[in-house]
Amino acid sequence: MAATAVLCYSRLSFLRFNFQYARTAAVNSYWARQHSSCKRQTQVVPGWHPCSICIPRSKWVLSRKHRADRPFHTTAVGHRLVSFLLADIGEGIKEVVIKEWFVSEGDTVAQFDSICEVQSDKASVTITSRYDGVIRKLFYDVDDTAFVGKPLVDIEVSKEDDSVGAEVQEGEAISVGRPVEGAVIEPGNFTLPTGKILTTPAVRRIAMEYKIDLYDVQGTGKDGRILKEDLLQYIERKKSGVKAPVSSTPTSPTVATRQTAAPTPALQAPPTLPPSIPVFLGEDKDETITGFQKAMVRSMTHAMKIPHFGYCDEIDMTILVNMRKELKAMAQAHGVRFSYMPVFIKAASIALSHFPVLNSSVDEKCENIKYKASHNIGVAMDTSEGLIVPNVKGVQRLTLLEVAAELNRLQELGSRGALKTQDITGGTFTLSNIGSIGGTYAKAVILPPEVAIGAIGKIQALPRFDAAGNVTKAHIMQVSWSADHRIIDGATMARFSNLWKSFLENPATMIMHLK
């Protein structure tokens, strides 16, 4: 018997090698002959025998019962044979040509594993499996024409598998990913971009049995693979009630610290953030810098390579403040929220046309200056995510109302965190209204590749002497400019600042420069 067993085994492996493209009818007839030649009493033993479904990697489990079961197409108790039909490819295509098989008969497949590649005219389509199971029959050879709606392969599926026959909606454990709603930053852990989970079919199966979402399990294998041990550990932990480590921790610590730092954002009509909550750390806390903070680290390190010089001044905003009510009403009539920022931006743009060197850019080695034609003036915004600097493009050809409207749009997008790349890139000059939060003088850091930046302080009511020598109430605002001293000298900056100041102190002069 042992000798026959050996003989059968070697014939099996030989046949399997050349087997891939043989028709199943031939297979069955072979087995029939085999049995008759071996003269074995084959009895279909009606006992469920663990076969290759449950022992995923062992495809050739040799036992007498097993071999007795296999050749007959009757399904053994506990499994059922499902015909996997060729799904509609689309475009009204009725038949395709099989170009390559990725599985062979007897292979174990998991849901979504590739089964074959078909070609229809110009489209090459990868067909993936709908079920977990063992491939029992391939209906076509390579280069055969397969028909849509007809069986492609037969898969033996275990009866416990409830997802067979149902649309693959719920698969919680087998989910390949899930939409990430609020989760912001994933510290450190490298996960594949689409949130694809790397595991073996065995692990998926266990996860499905226990109704575990693979997304929650920490993978310790290569590339974040979830090994069987990881899953088992997770199950243990869950059982003992300890909260299992999730692969994406929400950034509550960062958010909390940000709240302490910035009680109100620098938006013109700010949605009020909740009052800052003090954070009491019992002991020292370590955190790697990622995301926004990391970006700031990099950009600021780079920016500080530029030799800055500062120039500060105060501006008498009395006239503008008195005009505010009228301007506000006019803007409202146009459906635009008014603030001083559009005035600052437009005044800056007019001044920039007199001093084009401030609207320029230098290259890395500071060998060439590029004078930018368009005034894309950036406005620093503090949002819940951090510092963002969107810019208003082409201010030189926009009216004040248009600038205001654009600014509103950017602020609204910024508060939602929905700014586009176009909004954020391409700036040539920046204004930072730190005064909306508080402060007078500041030393702003230039954003490369720009060459100048202005930090605007808050408007305070202060006593000043007027022309007649009397003390009057004046609304004073401070501005602090920083510029790249390699190409801009103090005099240029001072003259620019004076011009800008004159526009704001006496808005009527801006009329002179209307285009």
Place this chain on the structure above:
Amino acid sequence: MMSLRNIANMSLNIPLRAVVGGTNLLGSGTNLSNTGIVGCATNVGTQDSSRIPFNRGVFISQSTNIYSNLAFEDWLYKNWSFEKRNVMFIWQNSPCVVIGRHQNPYVEANLQYLESAGVPVVRRNSGGGAVYHDEGNLNCTFFTTRDRYNRKENLEVICQALQEDFGIQAHVNHRDDIIIGQDFKVSGTAAKLGRQSAYHHCTLLVRTNKQQMKLALQGDKNIQSKATASIPALVMNLHDANEDISVQKLISSIGRKYLESSTKGIDASSQQMYQLSNGYTLINPTDDWFPGLAKVEAELSSYSWLHNKTPRFTITRPVTVPECVAHNTTVNIAVQVYHGKVEDVKIASQDVCPDVADLINEIGGALKGSQYTPAIFNDLASRMRLPQPLRNQRSVM
């Protein structure tokens, strides 16, 4: 300057778009769209993704290396989710010949000539026929989710761009080629569909060297195979139709048209669609930016990918039997090759003297299983001169 690698890495890890603002504090002038290679994957199952509002973005490759570009195309197809955005990838290559996934390089291309000219032959992942690329040829790949896959719609975008900006009347035929006039083909199409994502790419002949193309695509006619056959067609360059056209202009024209276009059911003007779109992104397809790209590139440029994916074919050539064996005899030998390995060697002519036939069968038997090269016929002839044990050795000399 923020390291570009970190931008890519960060965008891989961070799904939120606003983060982009932080990373792009130093808009270096290039429009890097890290609108987030989103960690949000598509839902398992048959959720109808056509109802999810989506944006469009255009990626422009900065490399003219065919392997890098194809590898990036494959990388994007496998690693990105297109549920929230459709992407059009525009690329050009230095001269090369690209054959379809299931084609036979010997049939499609003149391998000897191309090797001497230093023009690589590459197998791509999508089906379809063989094409010749050079700097006067533009490739566009349209990436969408499986349900949004629609070749006609994509080609219409191109036709509209040609019509509106260059006044060229082009239409799409039933085979999804773009035709000018009655029958001059300027573009060919191929596609690949997977479970969740799909892409459709096409070429556009702007100012290709037609002589080179003709010489490059002259394959070996003595081969029978079931591999996808290329269908020859009359071609012309877009430049012949409109002197003004250039690849750069075409890129901006098609890009704009694509970003402005909206799908049926969404009522928006082209201006609005353009505003809402994700704009242009310059792509540098290197492993630094896109981890895993080098591996794909290595596979694409490997010998085995090009040769050992060939479907079964039979090549028949006449072999002159050496004088020491038989006088003035030439026998037609048919070699059957499967996946790059010799499967069978048969005699294809009648009336062959039995000694010679035996000799050939013997040597043929020894050659079975070896890697096929065009030199196999010469090898066969030279083996016939050798004495018995040497004749059948795997590697002679």
